Amino acid sequence: MTDTAIRAGAAGPKYGSMSRDRRWALRWSYFFLVLFAIFFLTPPIYMFITSLKTSAEISAEINPWWVFNPTLGNYIELLTQDTFLRFFRNSAIVSILVVTITMAISVVAAFALARMKFWGSATLATGVFLTYLIPETLLFIPLFKMFAWVNETLGIQLMNNWWTMIILYPTLTVPFCTWIMIGYFASIPKELDEAALIDGATWTQTLTKIFIPVALPGIIAATIFAFTVSWAQFLYPLAFTTSTSELVLPVGIVTTLIKGDVFNWGQIMAGALLGAAPPLIIYAFLMDYYIAGLTAGATKG
Numbered sequence: 001m002t003d004t005a006i007r008a009g010a011a012g013p014k015y016g017s018m019s020r021d022r023r024w025a026l027r028w029s030y031f032f033l034v035l036f037a038i039f040f041l042t043p044p045i046y047m048f049i050t051s052l053k054t055s056a057e058i059s060a061e062i063n064p065w066w067v068f069n070p071t072l073g074n075y076i077e078l079l080t081q082d083t084f085l086r087f088f089r090n091s092a093i094v095s096i097l098v099v100t101i102t103m104a105i106s107v108v109a110a111f112a113l114a115r116m117k118f119w120g121s122a123t124l125a126t127g128v129f130l131t132y133l134i135p136e137t138l139l140f141i142p143l144f145k146m147f148a149w150v151n152e153t154l155g156i157q158l159m160n161n162w163w164t165m166i167i168l169y170p171t172l173t174v175p176f177c178t179w180i181m182i183g184y185f186a187s188i189p190k191e192l193d194e195a196a197l198i199d200g201a202t203w204t205q206t207l208t209k210i211f212i213p214v215a216l217p218g219i220i221a222a223t224i225f226a227f228t229v230s231w232a233q234f235l236y237p238l239a240f241t242t243s244t245s246e247l248v249l250p251v252g253i254v255t256t257l258i259k260g261d262v263f264n265w266g267q268i269m270a271g272a273l274l275g276a277a278p279p280l281i282i283y284a285f286l287m288d289y290y291i292a293g294l295t296a297g298a299t300k301g
Contacts, residue, residue, distance in 0.1 A: 050269040051075070083252070086252075090162045090248045090249070105178070109174075110177075110185055114185035115185060128179060128182075137235065160241050162237075173229050192210050237251045249271075
């Protein structure tokens, strides 16, 4: 037997074992992937099934996972109500303005903290992220007191207005978006801004001409996060708005479709699915940019 044959025979079981290990790894991966999909897709599927049922069928003691008499009545009734459309409009305006304000602040702040090194910049960057970790359940009480003080002192009524959310939501979105952008800006090679400064570019030109185009995936990721938070926020509008005309979508669905102990489950599920549509569409079209933006800041180039 030649040396080549001996080496091939010795290597054969090893490669065969590696191949078996890889197959088992793939099987386990698919197994847990299926479990993950079942766990997370079951609620929206059940919501969709329920939204196609009449109130009589929902309350009947029959198979809850099957629609015997499907109907689009719940969707039609919601979409033809001025109240629901007003909720949707309020949420859309608030989310768009909050995203605009958040990105205008976060991009500039992240660029300053990541590139324009100054005394205490690292500590300040950490403090920005720690601010995000404070739960909103603790923040809304001092914010409520601040708004009451503004009303008593300046006579400006900030309570029970949908535009008040434009002031409140950035307290949740700006810290995390700034942190994301700090990591992304830090991953950009320093040679780019050093070359721009040598060529006579100002810091503003460096940001707008170099960093923003290069950091576009990170900006998109932060934008998606800010939109999702502002669109789905529940506690702040619940605490600071009461009039039906001033409510946003998440709170409006709950307060108008739940009356006492009567739950209009069909319209609640339909409203929840319609409310989830805009973030879902955005994620579907920008998922690659979102993942790239979140992962790029994890390492420095």
